[in-house]
Amino acid sequence: MLVKVAVGIILRDSAVFIALRQSNQHQGNLWEFPGGKCEPSEPADVALVRELKEECGIMVTEYAYFKTIAHDYGDKQVELCFYKVTGFDGDPVGKEGQEVRWVDISDLASYDFPDANKVIVNDLLKASS
């Protein structure tokens, strides 16, 4: 089954906001860009705004589509729709108890992400160097 996911790369100056996936989640104990599954027939950008409000408590006001990555984890096939989020009201937090961090983009290589994120992390690193 293919799962469609909306993901936000929340940016502020040279930093990006990341969260640690809980151990009981798929790809647990790895860092992620916040986001979540699209509801049936829900557009990805609508899911993005909803998920970042639910998970991080921010109201997204400015975003731009970045890239879609399809990945097969074996146990799950995902289509991740990544957006760069450059405007939001409020300060992002871990509303579901997840550990969160603002990290400098140039330090992203020090964090372990799910395999599907590797292309995105490399894109961000290249753009920051």
Ligand SMILES: Nc1nc2c([nH]c(=O)n2[C@@H]2O[C@H](COP(=O)(O)OP(=O)(O)OP(=O)(O)O)[C@@H](O)[C@H]2O)c(=O)[nH]1
């Ligand atoms: N949010 C998010 N999910 C990712 C990333 N990379 C990645 O492979 N995924 C995968 O995308 C899928 C859906 O994401 P999710 O678990 O956040 O979905 P959700 O917020 O709706 O969670 P829920 O199932 O608890 O309601 C998971 O299988 C997860 O492993 C990422 O950077 N951010």
Ligand SMILES: [Mg+2]
């Ligand atoms: Mg989520």
